[in-house]
Amino acid sequence: MTSPIKRYCELSESHNYISGDRAKAREAIIQKILPNAEMVNVPCPCGNDPAESIPLAYIDRWGLPATMVLCTTCGLIRIDPRWDDNTYARIYEQYFWPLQVGFFDITRERFDLSVRRAALFAQFLKTHIELTGKSLLEIGCSYGAGLTSIKDTGAELTGYDYDERCLGYGRSFTGLNLKLGGIKEAVTEGKQYDVIVLRHVLEHFLNPFEECLLLKSLLKENGTMFVEVPGIFNLKDVGNDPLMYFNVFHTFSFSLINMSHLMNACSFKLTYGDEQILSLWIKAKEEFEVNWPEPNLSKKIRNFLLQMEMEREKTIKSSNRIVNKIFDLLKRIKKPRG
Secondary structure, three states, X not given: OOOOOHHHOOOXXXXXXXXXXXXXXXXHHHHHHHHHOOEEOOOOOOOOOHXXXXXXXXEXXXXXXXXXXXXXXXXXXXXXXXXXXXXXXXXXXXXXXXXXXXXXXXOHHHHHHHHHHOHHHHHHHHHHOOOOOOEEEEEOOOOOHHHHHOHHHOOEEEEEXXXXXXXXXXXXXXXXXXXXXXXXXXXHHOOOEEEEEEEOOHHHOXXXXXXXXXXXXXXXXXXXXXXXXXXXXXXXHHOOOXXXXXXXXXXXXXXXXXXXXXXXXXXXXXXXXXXXXXXXXXXXXXXXXXXXXXXXXXXXXXXXXXHHHXXXXXXXXXXXXXXXXXXXXXXXXXXXXX
């Protein structure tokens, strides 16, 4: 996989699910916001020459333009160039919700569904961390469904998010302490927490070094940070379709190895992690000497994506054969005798 597959470069049948409010949000982004967007070059955190990164895709799962590149030195996937910070902020405030969930309305039914979907997260956290009496902060909490799923633990719960509309609904649904803002606003408040939760948030960070260092200042000395991101080697949540993994809002895409490099560089120590990625981190008292180069990782990622693409094509061909056989059978059944 030395150059992007054709369907990773233009709108294809994979984007047929984009309709209704989701399609309206995408068109609004393209027509109203992107014409004023500035492009920002993004060097790889490992320090590799940008020219050594290879392109994987030029379009994302939403049908939005995005140049996904793979660093051949450390195996980290990033968007380079990406939109400027203000462009991302405007989209998150106005259009990310309908693009993500498929409709502009925020309903109680949707909230309850999100709480049920957070059950695995809640079970994981309860299994690994004693939450009773602890202070817990979630960054990017949306309307607080994840916090609601651990409301019975006795922890003191606080959430931050940049979407005031979601927060308003969340406060009315949950009664939780949900605040407008993100990491910088939490730091300004001057409080430290026993537990920090990032559920599908770290991959959205525009400046991960800066933001992870700020997170460290928010965590108590014996505190734990939970981080969940969509790992590159775990594509089951997107139907094993690599194109559906590429997302213009995921400015960095991780395997557990290169996430560990980033976190170690910010003096976080891994205590649990898998390729899903579900992970737990503590503040390290020592500084790590991070060895970024992973000479085999980029090749492994390329081979994995190619294998997933080949398996997808086989599945489609097999499904088409089955459908054709059914149609042929129906034609024979309906054909009049005599």
